[in-house]
Amino acid sequence: MGDFRLLDIEFEHSGQQQIITPILLQDEHDTILVDCGYPNFMSLLEKAVNRYDITLDSITKLIVTHHDIDHIGSLAAIKRTYPHIQIIAYEMEVPYIEGDKKVIRLEQAESTFDELPAEAKPYVQQFMDSLKAVETVRVDQTVTNGEILPWCGGIEIVHTPGHVPGHISLYLPSSKTLIAGDVVVIEQEKLGIANPQFADDLDEALRSVKLLLDYDIEQLVCYHGGLFQGDVQQAIQQLVQDYTT
Template identity: 25%
Template structure:
């Protein structure tokens, strides 16, 4: 796993072989309260803990784990970490039953070029059934980052969310948007048209820093790049239709 600084003393990314997660810290102090955005695969907990300690921080200060959606490379280590440190697990109401193991993971409608990528993604071990302590809704405020806003962004899954920190200009997109090679609509969507509408909604937030579920964070001209990418992908969808 690679540890990548996104915003000094505030935000770091944990990059796994497939997928990534983010660590938000409330201050530059060693005892700062910590929030995880996603939790990697089911074997990621030791690497996440080691990375947190390498920053001079304490995993015991993880207060919450926000899951952007129900997929195995985002949910995997959430309950292990939450049980160990008493953290709250937050997810959208519509994905919560899948995360808990009460409903199957929804099947995506794959484009032909997505099929080999999807098969590769399934090499990540399945996530164990994971509790959800808080079922979030669109517009809910979470107690970190100066008031983190839950933005329902369905299409990848029904309960996909983004997390927006207006005070800091930071947007976590989950898998609605990807930054692999170029900024683009994320892959493996259950409803591509809804995903595109969500992409446009996220672009309208005009963030200064964009953190994707896959791909390098966007920190330069982020608002303009995100909007142009949303317009481009929406145009491609219209041409395809």
């Protein structure tokens, strides 16, 4: 399957069965993890990489697509356990990951909290508390839009804002693969925009989806939904059409 491996992780969250799909990239020198799940996910990650006869301590780099809790929840624990792993993030995301800025989902929740119906407040309070409890961690290397990282045949950084302003996707030209992060998700075998009601900027999220049409993508991997089955370009065009008509 090209030069990437899917790390499907099944778990229960808020009483629902869920799956997330971090990605493993590997060449002769490096083993690179893309995103790392919720807090306390290290044992689940270990099991997922073990399926490929790989161990977490052999990972050399960890690329973060954005700072949402389900993508960076275990980042600090991983870095503490394996300090040699280099954490890589987009320049706009660094203040959120390092704790210098309040995370966007917490800002959103706080701004609407007073208007919520009473029965919703305990759930949202719990959500806010979980966001505040995420450990911060220093980023070792920042990346910029269009930068090509020299590993695994080249990894192009594609700035895809909207879900959050500093969201990135990764394009692997050697296998025409796009690691989408949350720029798109797969729901009922169709592409969609991730939680459009919570998108920081839905218009920008749609512009980011359109941007994907500039890339020759044969394989598309979503953090929520895994590997897309079908014609990627056609599915992206359909998604754009659905939101613009």
